[in-house]
Amino acid sequence: MPPVPLTPQQVSFSHDEGFLIIPDLFNPVALEPLRHELHNEINRKAREFQAKGQLSELHEEEGLDRQISAIYRDAKECGAALVQHLIGERGGAFLSPEMFNLIINRKLIQIISSLLGSEEIVASAHRLRPKLPHLGSGDVPWHQDGGYLAEHCDDHLIITCWVPLVDATRENGCMEILPRTHLAGVVRHHAGGNAGFLVIKAEDLPTDPSQAIIATCPRGGAVFMTNRTPHCSTPNISDHIRWSVDLRYKSADVPSNVGIKPTSIDAEGHADRKFYEQVNIACYPPEADFVISSKEHPERVIGYDDYVRLRALYTRTKPGYPEVRAWPAMPKF
Numbered sequence: 197m198p199p200v201p202l203t204p205q206q207v208s209f210s211h212d213e214g215f216l217i218i219p220d221l222f223n224p225v226a227l228e229p230l231r232h233e234l235h236n237e238i239n240r241k242a243r244e245f246q247a248k249g250q251l252s253e254l255h256e257e258e259g260l261d262r263q264i265s266a267i268y269r270d271a272k273e274c275g276a277a278l279v280q281h282l283i284g285e286r287g288g289a290f291l292s293p294e295m296f297n298l299i300i301n302r303k304l305i306q307i308i309s310s311l312l313g314s315e316e317i318v319a320s321a322h323r324l325r326p327k328l329p330h331l332g333s334g335d336v337p338w339h340q341d342g343g344y345l346a347e348h349c350d351d352h353l354i355i356t357c358w359v360p361l362v363d364a365t366r367e368n369g370c371m372e373i374l375p376r377t378h379l380a381g382v383v384r385h386h387a388g389g390n391a392g393f394l395v396i397k398a399e400d401l402p403t404d405p406s407q408a409i410i411a412t413c414p415r416g417g418a419v420f421m422t423n424r425t426p427h428c429s430t431p432n433i434s435d436h437i438r439w440s441v442d443l444r445y446k447s448a449d450v451p452s453n454v455g456i457k458p459t460s461i462d463a464e465g466h467a468d469r470k471f472y473e474q475v476n477i478a479c480y481p482p483e484a485d486f487v488i489s490s491k492e493h494p495e496r497v498i499g500y501d502d503y504v505r506l507r508a509l510y511t512r513t514k515p516g517y518p519e520v521r522a523w524p525a526m527p528k529f
């Protein structure tokens with residue numbers, strides 16, 4: 197089916213509310229190749245642990261939505277290492293054609309293009325999130341994605357597109373979103389929230405969290421938010437893993453590191469000075485931005501092999517400064 201553009205009502209809903217949920221964006225079957233590839237990667241890594249004598253059972257028969265939890269019960273370190281392996285340092289671990297195909301999905305691009313009002317689209321930081329039941333480490337406290345980005349990007353629009361790989365429900369820890377609060381700017385965050393995430397303390401939230409929308413979303417749907425939309429995700433109290441992918445997109449006139457590559461990287465990951473001088477203009481310098489759509493400049497659009505090379509290059513390179521944005525630390529009690 198050809199991509200369907202957003203209706204003017206959907207565009208204005210998104211501009212007014214700071215989010216949009218499209219429950220039936222893809223046929224859920226379209227997500228199967230990615231789910232299948234994830235399952236393969238988990239088995240591959242679990243076999244490595246088994247070969248080293250760290251894990252006795254692979255629990256392959258549990259399937260994607262339960263296998264890591266079963267491994268975690270048998271060998272906590274292996275379960276935790278598997279989650280970390282998939283999330284990766286700076287999103288660099290799970291680079292597969294299936295993931296790339298989701299990033300460049302035509303239906304997604306059509307919607308992003310309507311929301312950004314731009315035909316040329318730059319993709320940016322993205323994450324895979326396996327949220328294990330009853331663990332707590334995947335519960336993301338209140339934040340705006342802008343809290344993670346450089347301050348000079350606060351007034352630019354960057355869209356987060358959150359794609360669940362299972363039905364995202366209240367029980368398995370979907371997101372909560374504070375509507376109509378994205379126009380006020382990026383509020384104060386604190387470093388050192390749950391599992392090291394940034395957090396907006398209750399007194400800094402733009403409205404009472406009781407106003408939050410429970411952003412349930414079936415597999416095949418997607419949730420779109422701005423970089424200034426406060427959101428969090430709740431505990432997974434279900435019996436299965438809540439898998440999701442979050443992707444970020446912006447127009448070509450938002451500061452980015454497109455086309456900027458280190459010319460040399462030393463053994464400790466330090467790149468050449470010119471690279472750092474140029475790369476820090478990006479909203480999130482540690483991760484490579486890349487063009488996924490441009491009718492005017494098709495030569496800028498990159499394919500899968502270049503995407504893998506670029507992401508790997510940035511992952512090898514130490515960021516130019518320790519924090520993209522310094523927030524006060526959460527007080528210790």
Ligand SMILES: O=C(O)CCC(=O)C(=O)O
Nearest residue numbers: 325336341356429440442
């Ligand atoms: O997936 C989650 O639980 C939270 C995702 C999130 O906060 C984000 O994508 O910014």
